[in-house]
Amino acid sequence: MITGSTILFYILAALTLGCGIIAVSTRQIFRAAISLLFSLIGIAGLYFWLEYQFIAAVQIVVYVGGIVVLIIFSIFLTQQAGEKLPKQKTDRKIFAALAVFCGFALSMLQVYQHQFNIAETTTAPTVADIGKKMLTVDDGGYALPFEVISMLLLAAMVGCIVIALRSKPETK
């Protein structure tokens, strides 16, 4: 029995994996960035399919709206237009593909041999649950990691500004 949900899942999976493969294999860097964009959108769709709407929204806002735009801007700043990436050595590609295939086969073998205790009932969390849990200081609350992440973001912001500052000519 094929339902619409199943078909949607397979379409999203094909979008994610296909665009991921294009993103790592194409020689045109701009095309790679656009494929990465669609791969990330596919993952956001999978989150929607899993009924985790909050994470899907965060994924779209942060990755699609933030990181991919940042990557595209840095491509514009560092790459000559229309220039393809240099060809990689074939033996490097073959060995990388072999290593990746062996790792993938090994991990999938382990996964399929393991029996996960899958729960019967599935309840999707609401945003109210997430907000309460994130800011509670009781046992199992996530207030401390939240604060640590905010310090990390501040440090990253200061670090970016310091790194990207144009150094003065006399200090060179």
Next chain:
Amino acid sequence: MMEPGLYHILFISAALFFIGVYGFLTRRNLITMLMSIELILNSVNLNFIAFNKYCWPGKLDGLFFTVFIIAIAAAEAAVAIAIIINLYRSHQSIDVENAEDLKY
């Protein structure tokens, strides 16, 4: 076709992880390597969400790990792109083969 469940998501996540590893091993351009790292981090996020939904539906720990990984990935991408642009200014290239000299 089977009804998709935990194992299907784990398959997608493992495949995406190893696609990212392949890109990281074969690419020699820093921006494309950064894109491979983003794919790897996304596969990890997908794994956390899948386990949270199918194995521990009453809890939110996997979801919070995903939120924090997304935040750290955003910070990491910003710092990495700052370093890449700085490297391009000093070397006129962002190929890892050309970036082989240390400061002193």
